[in-house]
Amino acid sequence: MKDLLATVKSNKRIAENIHMITLTLPEDCGLIHGGQFVNLSTGNGANLLRRPLGVCISEGRDISVCYQIKGGGTKYLSTVEEGRKLQVLLPLGNWFDLDDFKDVVVIGGGVGIFPLIATIREHCNNKNFYSYIGFRNAGAVCLEEELKKSKKLTIVTDDGSYGKKDNAVSAYLKDAAGIKADAIIACGPPVMLRVLKQKLKENGILTPCFVSLEERMGCGMGACLVCVCKTADGGNARVCRDGPVFNIDDIEL
Numbered sequence: 001m002k003d004l005l006a007t008v009k010s011n012k013r014i015a016e017n018i019h020m021i022t023l024t025l026p027e028d029c030g031l032i033h034g035g036q037f038v039n040l041s042t043g044n045g046a047n048l049l050r051r052p053l054g055v056c057i058s059e060g061r062d063i064s065v066c067y068q069i070k071g072g073g074t075k076y077l078s079t080v081e082e083g084r085k086l087q088v089l090l091p092l093g094n095w096f097d098l099d100d101f102k103d104v105v106v107i108g109g110g111v112g113i114f115p116l117i118a119t120i121r122e123h124c125n126n127k128n129f130y131s132y133i134g135f136r137n138a139g140a141v142c143l144e145e146e147l148k149k150s151k152k153l154t155i156v157t158d159d160g161s162y163g164k165k166d167n168a169v170s171a172y173l174k175d176a177a178g179i180k181a182d183a184i185i186a187c188g189p190p191v192m193l194r195v196l197k198q199k200l201k202e203n204g205i206l207t208p209c210f211v212s213l214e215e216r217m218g219c220g221m222g223a224c225l226v227c228v229c230k231t232a233d234g235g236n237a238r239v240c241r242d243g244p245v246f247n248i249d250d251i252e253l
C-alpha cells in the first residue's frame with residue numbers, strides 16, 4: 001500500500017451524474033485488480049476524509065475510477081481540472097479471485113459496475129463472462145464497450161428506456177438454467193445483493209457467489225472500524241481490510 005501524489009490526466013462526464021477521473025501515478029504500482037479500491041483525496045480541504053472508489057481501469061501508471069456525484073466530496077471532485085495533484089492511497093482491499101473459474105456470471109447495478117469492468121478487462125482473454133447489468137435509465141448507461149468484452153452481455157434498465165425493463169438479478173434468473181457457470185460475481189446497491197442472496201437460495205443455485213460491498217469508510221486500511229459489516233456466523237468483518245469482496249454465504253446482507 002502506498003500513499004502517492006498523483007496527477008489528474010483527465011476528469012470527464014461519462015453519463016448522467018457519473019464522471020471518470022484518470023490519474024497518473026508517480027510510479028508503477030502494478031496491476032490493480034477488480035474489486036480493489038483507492039482512497040482518494042477530493043482536493044478540497046473541507047472534505048478531510050478521503051473517498052473510497054473502486055478501480056475501473058488499471059493501465060501502467062494510469063488508473064481510472066468512475067464516481068457518481070452524491071455529496072460534497074464527489075461534487076468537488078467533479079470540478080478538479082487536468083494537471084491538479086491529488087493524494088491517493090492504493091491499492092486497498094482484496095479482489096475477485098477467479099483463478100479456479102472459467103465461466104463466470106457477472107451481476108452489476110449502478111456504480112457497482114466499475115469493479116466488475118476491471119475484472120472483465122483483466123480476465124476476458126481466458127475466461128467467459130456472462131454479464132447482466134442494470135442501470136436506472138438510458139442516461140445512466142456508460143462504458144458499454146468495456147462491458148461488451150463479456151462473451152454475452154445483457155443490459156436492462158429500471159424504466160425500459162434502454163434494453164428491456166428489468167433488473168440485473170431477475171434478468172440473470174431468466175437465463176440461469178441455460179448457463180453452466182463456475183462462479184457468480186456481483187456488485188451493486190445493498191438491496192440488489194440482498195435479493196441476489198435470497199433468489200440464489202430460493203432457486204437452489206449453489207454456484208459460488210462473490211460480492212463486493214460498499215460501506216461508508218474512514219481510514220480505508222483496517223484501523224477505525226467505521227466500515228464493519230456483520231458476518232453470517234455472528235461476527236464482524238472490516239469491509240476495507242477483510243473485503244470488500246466476500247463470499248455471499250459468509251456475510252449478512
Ligand SMILES: Cc1cc2nc3c(=O)[nH]c(=O)nc-3n(C[C@H](O)[C@H](O)[C@H](O)COP(=O)(O)OP(=O)(O)OC[C@H]3O[C@@H](n4cnc5c(N)ncnc54)[C@H](O)[C@@H]3O)c2cc1C
Binds near residue numbers: 051052067068070073
Ligand atoms: C470499496 C468501495 C468502492 C466504491 N466504489 C465506488 C465507485 O467505483 N464509484 C462510486 O461512485 N462510488 C463508489 N463507492 C461509494 C463512494 O465512496 C461514495 O459514494 C462517496 O464516498 C460519497 O462521497 P461524497 O462526499 O460525495 O458523499 P457524502 O457527502 O459523504 O455522502 C453522500 C451520500 O452518499 C452516501 N454514501 C457515502 N459513502 C458511501 C458508501 N461508501 N457507500 C454507499 N453510500 C455512501 C451517504 O450516506 C450519503 O447519503 C465505493 C465505496 C466503497 C466502500
Ligand code: FES
Binds near residue numbers: 218238239
Ligand atoms: S475504513 Fe477504517 S477500518 Fe475500514
